[in-house]
Amino acid sequence: FHLHAKDPEANLVVAPSDHIILKEEAFLNHIRTALAFTRREEALCTLGITPTRPDTGYGYIHYDKTDLDGIHRVIEFVEKPNESTARRYLQSGDYLWNAGIFIWRTHSILKAFETHAPEIYRLFEKGKDTYCKPEEKQFICRNYPNSPSISVDYAILEKAENVYTIPADIGWSDLGTWASLHQELPKTDGGNVLQGQRIIAIDTSNSLIRTSGDKLVVVRGLDNFIVVDEGDVLLIWPKDREQEIKRLTSELHDRFGDQYS
Numbered sequence: 001f002h003l004h005a006k007d008p009e010a011n012l013v014v015a016p017s018d019h020i021i022l023k024e025e026a027f028l029n030h031i032r033t034a035l036a037f038t039r040r041e042e043a044l045c046t047l048g049i050t051p052t053r054p055d056t057g058y059g060y061i062h063y064d065k066t067d068l069d070g071i072h073r074v075i076e077f078v079e080k081p082n083e084s085t086a087r088r089y090l091q092s093g094d095y096l097w098n099a100g101i102f103i104w105r106t107h108s109i110l111k112a113f114e115t116h117a118p119e120i121y122r123l124f125e126k127g128k129d130t131y132c133k134p135e136e137k138q139f140i141c142r143n144y145p146n147s148p149s150i151s152v153d154y155a156i157l158e159k160a161e162n163v164y165t166i167p168a169d170i171g172w173s174d175l176g177t178w179a180s181l182h183q184e185l186p187k188t189d190g191g192n193v194l195q196g197q198r199i200i201a202i203d204t205s206n207s208l209i210r211t212s213g214d215k216l217v218v219v220r221g222l223d224n225f226i227v228v229d230e231g232d233v234l235l236i237w238p239k240d241r242e243q244e245i246k247r248l249t250s251e252l253h254d255r256f257g258d259q260y261s
Contacts, residue, residue, distance in 0.1 A: 190204060
């Protein structure tokens with residue numbers, strides 16, 4: 001609403017700020033293609049990441065292989081799969097990772113909110129006379145807490161019919177898991193990532209070991225493990241079962257309170 005008040009033809013990119021993109025020029029080229037497409041079409045566009053492994057930590061985009069100058073219609077967004085389903089997605093070649101990178105005109109996304117999430121649209125449409133004015137901050141502070149807590153994927157993209165994707169090989173990772181962090185960081189000859197001042201790893205491979213302060217940590221006989229010492233918490237967990245950590249975190253919160261959430 002703010003950008004639309006500033007420029008009714010505004011064309012924008014929504015991107016998470018904590019992701020890594022190693023192929024910057026390829027990323028920029030895809031963004032330029034998407035901006036040109038959404039400028040001329042009534043479309044909601046996303047960059048879909050070409051998957052490199054059957055990852056169960058990401059949502060996936062099922063897309064039509066028929067392309068329109070490198071742009072494809074989205075068939076559906078699917079939630080994080082189990083491992084067997086993720087392998088099937090990878091083998092089919094019809095699925096991309098959902099990176100949460102979106103491109104659209106303000107006119108297009110506001111129309112989508114009005115159609116598919118009218119409660120949210122009506123809530124913020126009430127402030128149309130305040131946007132880009134001194135009264136805007138007060139309006140947002142008063143009304144934003146009343147907005148439903150829902151992702152744009154659920155609210156809009158899973159319902160809209162004018163959603164497109166651009167398959168993108170851009171060296172992307174969201175660094176949102178220990179496994180993805182392990183994949184991106186420099187490794188020892190044994191495939192270990194060692195983050196700490198005093199770590200000795202013997203007969204250990206393909207693991208991430210992270211310590212705080214100057215604590216001496218000695219491990220032996222581990223393969224494909226996560227070892228994270230955050231002072232008051234020590235985590236030792238198989239890397240290929242990392243998705244279970246989120247459930248564990250919820251259980252710890254219930255048992256010990258906000259300290260471990």
